Ligand SMILES: Nc1c(NC[C@H](O)[C@H](O)[C@H](O)CO)[nH]c(=O)[nH]c1=O
């Protein structure tokens with residue numbers, strides 16, 4: 111897969127203090143989310159970050175797990191992974207909208223979260239986006255979380271010329 115189809119860039123190198131990520135995965139479609147997890151772990155390893163993993167039943171529980179973990183203040187960032195495939199009813203909209211909105215709200219409250227919950231029409235779309243050799247959306251979500259961690263750390267250190275700012 112051409113790297114150009116993997117729509118993310120790794121955060122700038124050089125985390126001086128180890129980064130601890132928590133991957134929260136909803137293995138509703140485990141064969142698909144296993145690819146997302148592999149992609150996220152690959153990016154975390156490439157950036158020297160540690161990554162723990164917890165499972166929840168479905169995408170609707172992912173933000174709750176992140177909120178619980180954030181209160182423990184044990185992790186620097188979070189990778190939300192899952193796969194939501196449209197069914198016969200409107201429940202698809204609920205699962206997609208409520209999980210993504212809750213994750214966004216947690217981010218606005220200061221949690222560094224990359225959202226790799228796929229919201230797709232069918233398995234083919236899911237596989238194309240989950241496969242590490244494909245669009246690697248799990249890797250992209252991990253990169254997003256790490257970018258936010260780097261940004262938060264650079265600003266906390268008073269560095270406004272680092273990541274996120276351009277001279
Ligand atoms: N249909 C999908 C779900 N549905 C389950 C919900 O996420 C939730 O676990 C349930 O409503 C209990 O609160 N979850 C997915 O991750 N993917 C789906 O396609």
Ligand SMILES: CC(=O)[C@@H](O)COP(=O)(O)O
Nearest residue numbers: 195197198199201202205
């Ligand atoms: C995304 C969903 O919740 C969906 O898979 C549930 O299927 P259905 O709408 O047919 O009940």
